[in-house]
Every structure is written in structure tokens, then in C-alpha cells.
Amino acid sequence: MADLSKFETEPRIQLLEELKSARCVMLGSPNSSEHMQPMAPQIDKQTIETAEQGGSSAIYFFSDNTSDLGKAVLSDPGATVMATHIGKDYQACIEGTLYPVTDDAALIERFWNPIAASWYPGGKDDPKMLMLKFVPITAGVWASTGNPLKFVYETAKANLTDTLPDVGKSKIIAA
Template sequence: MQAQQEQDAEVRARMWKEMGKSPFVMIGLIGSHDHREPMTAQLDEDARGQFWFYCNRDNRVARGGEAMAQFVSKGHEIFACIHGTLTEETSEAIKDKYWSNITEAWFDGGRDDPNLMMLRFDLKDAEIWEGDQSLKGKFKMLTGQTIDPDEAGRHAEVTL
């Protein structure tokens, strides 16, 4: 049990590290038939159970609620399905903290755009897959050999 918890913590830490390198997710509201859409997560090293998104008030996820985000790392070593709740962020300090020139390019009125809002994604649980990065595992994949379960990588289900 202890070994599994340690492995889950390692996989979760790796997911956060990889999200820091490429903070793009596909997100959508649970129960909605709208397609998921790509958004840029604003990450904070000290907030391991939350991330944020800027969006327009007429965006399909703007009403908030229970949501699901999918993440794939740049090198396709980490895959995650993250479940949580989207809520409008009302803290002006948080909104200012993550504001950047890149963000401003998406909003005609800049930081004062009346259509601008920020959503906070509070994570509840996630399922994370970590691919095998060993040379042996990559060789087997390239040559069509069967990959043993212990060579397939790691998998974690985490609750936050």
C-alpha cells in the first residue's frame, strides 16, 4: 500500500512538472454535449490542487460547474484525465498575478475587457498514465515486440 502511494505521488508530481512545460488542456463541462476546447492553464507551484483559465463570459465553460480536463505532455509520456469543478475566480489579486502580454492578446479590451473572466479549476481526482521511458521499452515498441505490463509505464489514480 505504501509503495503504491509513493508511486502515485511520483506520477502526480511528474504530471504537474510536465503541465508546467506545456500548460494546454482540453476542457469541458460534464453533462454538456459541447465539444471540449483547448485552453491554457495558469499554474502555481504552491497551488497543487488548482489552476486557472482566462476566458470570455460567453465561452461554453463560463457558467462553471463540474468539469473534466485532459492533458497530454509534449513528448507524450504523460496522459491525464482530471476531474474537478470550475468556479469564477473573483480575486483581483489572482487575476492580476497571472496576467501577461500573451493573455492580453486574446482580449480586445485587455485586462479591463468587460467580457473577460477567470475560472478556477479545483481538482477533485485524476487518472494519470506515465509511459515507459526506458530504452528497452522504446526498442520493443519500435520493433513490434510485446510489451510486458511492468514495461508499459505507471498508472495512478489520485484524489485531491
């Protein structure tokens, strides 16, 4: 259930928290002819604390320098791409820039986990590993309480009163 008060007061922090709890987002490629693909966002407490203090935030992804996405980012670093997250009660479409990160052992160590390890047989030094840094610029976000009774009530009320149902909120934010 999305926190609608946080949606109003701290939408940027809520966005990062929602993405942190997401198993994956759909990440676009600098090559516009390629489809978006599911990628696991790497966000930690440090990322959220930086955003809470007004700093810029970045979302990291483990990728592969031989994949279509990896090759596209290496050939067009800093390209503007989209990422989307669709949760039960929270959705976001984020526009940002995507960069390759090379030779940053501390960053790999910071986000290394058993899931990442399963994709890189060579471990943290796997030659195919490529970290991607996604720097959000703006985001369209939508949130609802997820209460099914409220949804039914608002839908019925809208049909009876010729108004729109009040089932959530949306806005564009600087990410």
C-alpha cells in the same frame, strides 16, 4: 520524458508540473452537450508550493464571459467537469469542479502574460474577461519513460513471451 520515480512518490506535484508546462489542456463544460475545448492552464510556482505543503491546488484559466464555456460556468458554477492533458510521455484525465472568479484583480495580475493580453483588447479590465477556477478532485495519470528502444524491446519481449509490455505506469490519485 516523464520521471517515473516522481510518479510513484509525488504524483500530485508531478501532475501540476506537467500541466504547468503544457500549452493547453482540453477543458470540459458544465453543459454536457458541448465539446471540450483547448484552454491554457495558469499554474505558477505558488500553486505548486501550496500543493507541496499539502494544500489544495487550483488551476486557473482565462476565459470569456460571452463564450459558450463562460456562459455555461456562469449559469452552473461548481459543476463537475473533466480536463485532459496528453503529452508525449505523460497523460492525465482530471475530474474537478469549475467556478467563475469575479472581481479578483490580484489573481488576474498574478497570471497576466502576453498570451492572455492578446485575447483581451481591453487589457486586464476587459469586460469580457472571465477567470475560471478548476479545483481538481481526482485524476487518472499515465507516465512512461519515452525511451523508444525500451518500447521496442518490451513489445518484442511481450510478443515472444505472451506477456504484457512494461512501458509505463498508471494510477488514480487524489488531485
